[in-house]
Amino acid sequence: MERIGESCGLWRVGRGVSEANSARVHGLYRRLDAERTAGRLKVWDVVPGYDSLAVHFDPLATDVAELQRQVEAWLSELDGDAEAEAHAGETVTLSVRYDGPDLARVAEHTGLTTDEVVERHTAPSYTVAAIGFMPHFPYLLGLDPALATPRLASPRVRVPAGSVAIGNDQTGVYPQDSPGGWNLIGTADPALLTTLRPGDRVLFEAVGVTA
Secondary structure, three states: OEEOOOOEEEEEOOOOOOHHHHHHHHHHHHHHHHHHHOOOOOOOEEEEOOOEEEEEOOOOOOOHHHHHHHHHHHHHHHOOOHHHHHOOOOEEEEEEEEOOOOHHHHHHHHOOOHHHHHHHHHOOOEEEEEEOOOOOOEEEEOOOHHHOEOOOOOOEEEEOOOEEEEEEOEEEEOOOOEEEOOEEEEEOOHHHHHHOOOOOEEEEEEEEEOO
């Protein structure tokens, strides 16, 4: 465990972005969140990342050594069964109109046609690796490497809510209007993002393409 200030501990389950690391993080997250919700684990919050999990607690009321023992025992139990734990989440299908202003840019950068970009973007089952940047913004793991496209050199001042975007080797959906530098390739209903939790699955379904 790494201490992050007086009221947070960070557990790393690997190094880097991968399905295996994400599965272990989500397995541990679901166990700790269930224990917290049931009142058996006295912590404020449990926050998953790509390859780490942060646990926020009351430093005046927590036996940190005992917390560390509990968390590391649960992490050991997950070895060999993390994938099943991680995939216990919900699957949400987002209907996307591929009409984003950067769709042609992504096609040009990748050497694909716009139809091929859409086909490759809708093919995977994505894992919600983490929620961050703003409330309900899902960082989705599983983008086809052929679609990786650098962020914009100059971020936009306003990205509309519901924008489906690619930034380097990641994809995600903006839940509300905000600044942003990812490549906008389509539009979905942002209201559906409020239900997403780490470990859930997201499918993109094309309902139209505007080249």
